[in-house]
Amino acid sequence: MDLDTISSDSEEGPKVVMTIKGLTVWTPEEKSWWRNKVFKPSNIILNNISGSIKEGEFAALLGPSGAGKTTFLVALAGKCTLPSRGLVSVGGREVSEVQSAVEFLPQFDAFMEQLTVMEHLVFMTELKLGSCKKPANKIILSSLLEELKLKAHARTTISSLSGGEKRLLSLATSLLSSPQILICDEPTTGLDSYNAALVVDTLKRLSLCGRVVICSVHQPSTDLFKMFNSILLMADGRLLFHGSQEDCSELFRSLNLHCPANYNPAEFYIRAVSHLSGQDGTDQSQRIMDSYHDRFKQDETNSSTVKYRRNWFKQVHLLLWRSSLTLKRDVRGQLLLLFLNVIASSMVIGTCYVGVSGSTQRGVQDIRGLLWLMTSEVCFSLSYSALYAFEAELTLFKREVGVYSCSSYLVARFLGMIPRCVVWPMTLVFITTLAVQLPNHAVTALEFCLSLCVAGVTSTAYGLGMGALFLSSGIISDVMPCADLPLFLMSGAFLRLASMPAWLYPVRYISHFYYAMDAISNIYWRQIDYIACETNVTSLCVSDGAAVLSENGYSTDFVFQDTLGLSLVALFWTLLAYLGLKREEKKGYAY
Ligand SMILES: Nc1ncnc2c1ncn2[C@@H]1O[C@H](COP(=O)(O)OP(=O)(O)OP(=O)(O)O)[C@@H](O)[C@H]1O
Numbered sequence: 001m002d003l004d005t006i007s008s009d010s011e012e013g014p015k016v017v018m019t020i021k022g023l024t025v026w027t028p029e030e031k032s033w034w035r036n037k038v039f040k041p042s043n044i045i046l047n048n049i050s051g052s053i054k055e056g057e058f059a060a061l062l063g064p065s066g067a068g069k070t071t072f073l074v075a076l077a078g079k080c081t082l083p084s085r086g087l088v089s090v091g092g093r094e095v096s097e098v099q100s101a102v103e104f105l106p107q108f109d110a111f112m113e114q115l116t117v118m119e120h121l122v123f124m125t126e127l128k129l130g131s132c133k134k135p136a137n138k139i140i141l142s143s144l145l146e147e148l149k150l151k152a153h154a155r156t157t158i159s160s161l162s163g164g165e166k167r168l169l170s171l172a173t174s175l176l177s178s179p180q181i182l183i184c185d186e187p188t189t190g191l192d193s194y195n196a197a198l199v200v201d202t203l204k205r206l207s208l209c210g211r212v213v214i215c216s217v218h219q220p221s222t223d224l225f226k227m228f229n230s231i232l233l234m235a236d237g238r239l240l241f242h243g244s245q246e247d248c249s250e251l252f253r254s255l256n257l258h259c260p261a262n263y264n265p266a267e268f269y270i271r272a273v274s275h276l277s278g279q280d281g282t283d284q285s286q287r288i289m290d291s292y293h294d295r296f297k298q299d300e301t302n303s304s305t306v307k308y309r310r311n312w313f314k315q316v317h318l319l320l321w322r323s324s325l326t327l328k329r330d331v332r333g334q335l336l337l338l339f340l341n342v343i344a345s346s347m348v349i350g351t352c353y354v355g356v357s358g359s360t361q362r363g364v365q366d367i368r369g370l371l372w373l374m375t376s377e378v379c380f381s382l383s384y385s386a387l388y389a390f391e392a393e394l395t396l397f398k399r400e401v402g403v404y405s406c407s408s409y410l411v412a413r414f415l416g417m418i419p420r421c422v423v424w425p426m427t428l429v430f431i432t433t434l435a436v437q438l439p440n441h442a443v444t445a446l447e448f449c450l451s452l453c454v455a456g457v458t459s460t461a462y463g464l465g466m467g468a469l470f471l472s473s474g475i476i477s478d479v480m481p482c483a484d485l486p487l488f489l490m491s492g493a494f495l496r497l498a499s500m501p502a503w504l505y506p507v508r509y510i511s512h513f514y515y516a517m518d519a520i521s522n523i524y525w526r527q528i529d530y531i532a533c534e535t536n537v538t539s540l541c542v543s544d545g546a547a548v549l550s551e552n553g554y555s556t557d558f559v560f561q562d563t564l565g566l567s568l569v570a571l572f573w574t575l576l577a578y579l580g581l582k583r584e585e586k587k588g589y590a591y
Pocket residue numbers: 027045063064065066067068069070071072082
């Protein structure tokens with residue numbers, strides 16, 4: 001089975017024609033925020049482009065650098081986020097409403113680099129087409145690997161592929177859904193002549209099956225260029241010409257612009273329009289534009305607007321599977337993180353508190369310090385390790401919009417961090433309390449672990465929430481310490497809760513530091529029935545653990561209150577993380 005067979009499935013589908021009417025795109029004006037003064041005026045990138053793309057068209061988009069080719073392709077794919085006017089429609093419906101019919105292959109590749117080629121394609125097939133166990137999907141997958149010469153690399157990790165092989169993998173990913181319109185931004189960039197021909201040949205065959213394929217191409221060889229059946233010529237944000245190769249050369253000849261023998265025609269056209277778009281050539285440029293005949297034709301299609309092929313749970317499952325693969329490939333990195341974040345600091349803390357007991361007046365202060373250090377180590381290390389989780393995958397997330405939902409991505413990312421929320425606190429508690437005199441040592445340590453695991457989950461939600469809210473602002477490392485301060489002040493470790501200023505007091509209810517400290521303080525101090533008070537001590541003595549708790553201002557109903565508090569705070573930050581991700585999703589495609 002080859003690509004022709006893959007595409008033939010949808011030949012029964014409706015005819016697709018893309019129509020462009022008065023497409024104008026510009027950059028927004030930038031004003032200074034304190035004075036209403038424009039410091040960067042708006043700039044027109046695409047200037048009133050109209051036209052229509054016919055079924056089976058294999059179009060080469062040519063033009064000098066900065067002509068607006070990428071912006072034009074992005075607008076055709078319905079992914080342009082700049083201010084615009086005009087309409088791009090597919091079968092009479094706005095292109096953004098028929099995303100399933102259009103695939104965009106961006107100029108730069110973005111992958112989860114630790115996956116193998118096969119794992120990546122299986123992940124994408126599962127989300128775009130359905131189960132990989134279905135024979136039809138299996139055939140599509142294997143024929144794409146075969147056609148794009150990726151079979152030999154099926155088990156190679158993407159990070160080890162060459163730039164050209166990554167391009168082929170991007171193309172294979174775009175072709176999986178057998179799109180009705182494929183828009184490629186420089187698909188041959190980075191490929192040697194053999195692979196460039198392979199890609200163009202694959203795209204050509206797709207167009208022969210009635211699909212529309214539009215590609216921007218930089219300096220294609222003469223042979224490669226001849227394979228396109230249509231040319232779109234751009235300069236200065238305007239579409240100068242759209243038509244067949246023959247019409248283009250005839251038009252240029254009529255303007256007394258003759259392509260020298262043995263000269264690459266693509267190169268010739270680009271050079272010619274670069275010159276024409278200069279001051280001298282404005283009239284000729286207009287004449288070229290005049291030859292551009294619009295033939296609008298609209299056919300109704302039944303293109304589906306259904307966004308996701310797999311249900312929400314399957315999306316979470318597949319996303320979890322993908323992140324588990326990346327974790328598996330990085331066990332050494334995970335162990336290093338565990339050592340740096342937990343083991344090293346636990347050993348330092350543990351050796352400082354050897355033999356400490358809370359049943360003496362001196363020990364009270366030491367144990368308070370120990371409890372705070374355990375809480376802060378868990379809360380800080382887990383929230384900071386989650387802080388940049390989204391940033392590292394932002395481009396990939398934006399590229400994969402429409403493949404899975406924002407909420408499934410968030411939940412999968414969160415769930416993928418749960419093992420860390422269990423392993424880190426348990427290791428920390430085990431090492432730090434090894435030489436400390438805990439009442440009912442094993443049970444108390446276990447209760448510490450449980451409380452700190454829950455606090456760890458909430459801290460992770462806090463890190464994800466803050467990370468998502470300030471995702472592309474670049475100021476997260478400045479904001480985080482500022483947000484941490486009131487939250488950890490509420491722990492009661494530095495100031496009695498009753499002494500907090502009234503304006504800061506409500507922060508207590510969203511402070512995971514407070515709930516975690518409250519929980520582990522209760523676990524420890526409730527078991528201390530008597531604290532010895534030396535006769536020669538002049539300061540006030542606390543007589544038992546209950547007195548320590550009341551002095552700090554901790555609760556009496558701690559199990560219910562802290563569990564509920566930590567759960568609600570986790571929910572609060574998860575919701576903010578969702579809103580942050582949604583905002584990034586709305587900002588548009590990363591191209
Ligand atoms: N988001 C943006 N904000 C501001 N200017 C932009 C933006 N996107 C594109 N431009 C400007 O629009 C013009 C056209 O850019 P575009 O990337 O579409 O050109 P191109 O023809 O694809 O160039 P190349 O062949 O070099 O990739 C450029 O001058 C670019 O600086």
